[in-house]
Amino acid sequence: MSATATPSSSLSFFSSSVFLSSSSPHLRQPPSKLFFNSPKQLFSLNVSTAQTGTRAEAATLPVLSYEGTEVGSTTLNLKSAPLDTARAVVHRGIVTDLRNRRRGTASTLTRAEVRGGGIKPYPQKKTGRARRGSNRTPLRPGGGVIFGPKPKDWSAKINKKEKRLAISTAISSAVENAIVVEDFGDKFDKPKTKEFIALMKRLGLDPKEKSMFLMTEVSDNVILSSRNIGTLKMLTPRTLNLFDILDAEKLVFTKGAVEFLNARYGLDSNEEDDYEEEEEEEEVQEDEEG
Template sequence: MAASSAAASPSSIAFFSSSIFISTPTASSRLNCFFKSHNTKFPLRASVRSELATLPVLSFEGTQVGTATLDLKSAPAETARAVVHRGLTTDLTNRRRGTASTLTRAEVRGGGRKPYGQKKTGHARQGSRRTPLRPGGGVVFGPKPKDWSIKINKKEKQLAISTAISSAFENTIVIEDFDEKFEKPKTKEFIAMMKRLGLDPKEKSTFLMSEVSDNVKLSSRNIGTLKMLTPRTLNLFDILDAEKLVFTKGAVEFLNERYGFDYVEDEDDEYEEEAEEVNADEGTEAEGNSDSTE
């Protein structure tokens, strides 16, 4: 499969050309097309439909060895954008830790003694060193710890993920399991495999695998445009942020089983809980990096 010729902007979200996400020339216009006002009060009122897609299965050498069927739930065209938008904004909002905190003048140490006399100094009168007007004093209306998390129904979140994956079938390929092909970590070999699959290492790609071996993880971690996901780390943002999706055959079976019509909801869903924890940890790391750069 030939790689897409248009490279996405690093700070933009790439959307796939399909009946649900219509491609537009620039990244900014894609965002304007997607993030516009929708009636999200009843996003799931219409019936859920099945999105059936036949994908080519490639070998490690890049030759087609068969096909795979991806049969997932998909929201109707009139509500698909609203469902995916709600799922994405919920994930991004829940990554905010809300741990920023400042001290008010009542919490700053010191300031019990009047700094200097009331009169005959030539300065404005001061009653405490904790005043916000002095360096080291309290902060007026500063941030305090806050819970930014919002809730979303589990079925709606799953429908958002399956809808996004279903809409990307034109830019999706399936590859046979290749864990055993990497006997030792080698980034050059992983890049060569990507090129055989028709992937451009300079474009964003997302791999979904049942399990990621240590050699594969070490071989791919230095590729900045690549994301390696497992069922426990699958999230909506990385799906939408990729130009190409690559699934292993085991991942396709997981998607059909988990996001198909035959899926039976389990109250003790370990994948959902761990995915939320991973997203929260990523949000904490992102805030830590932003603080260190200021």
């Protein structure tokens, strides 16, 4: 199914020294525990040890029909980061995405911003109580908050080439868990979740496991049929993101999606021509998050 790599050329995110630190015992866990809920499987990077640049071995993926039978094969040939920097590139990409998702709108009132407290609550002396000058003190309920959160910009920048390389590296690392299916958008005459679950089972997918579908065009009936499956992500080229790639245990591409990936993230892709499209995708993602 995919190009095999020698044991010396297999790189696992689980054994990454980036996530293992003797000074931080709480970080002794795979990246899935740091960023995701609980994926049961981590991907390995099958990168040729002989390469010196951003190149990876071409992977051959089976093409399945709507009935689940194998009708052919296709090649996925994407750029991949070098062996010694692949883990760092993917890590930087996912951290950037997660930081950019944070709104940073949490805000509390200090004692100077809390309403009220203009007069002294009670006399200074002859009450037997502690002296109190204002009700806005942080020591009383309803008072100000000491060192509370204020609006903050959590966003981080990443080079466009580096972001593209992180996505292509993550997809290349998951080729062993990827399949290609013929376009089935016209197969759904009406929305029906039961039929989509039956399709997943014919493709060898477990509806209880996380899976990601990448399609160039998604019909309304397919969206309505799949949206009630909580473990499934239905993505298009405009919504493709690194988090959903790493979070999924199975990747399913249509033949059109494979052609898109080879054109956008392949060895012969022209990055400068796609900058405008990437900016549009970023605007779409910001609108969805907003």
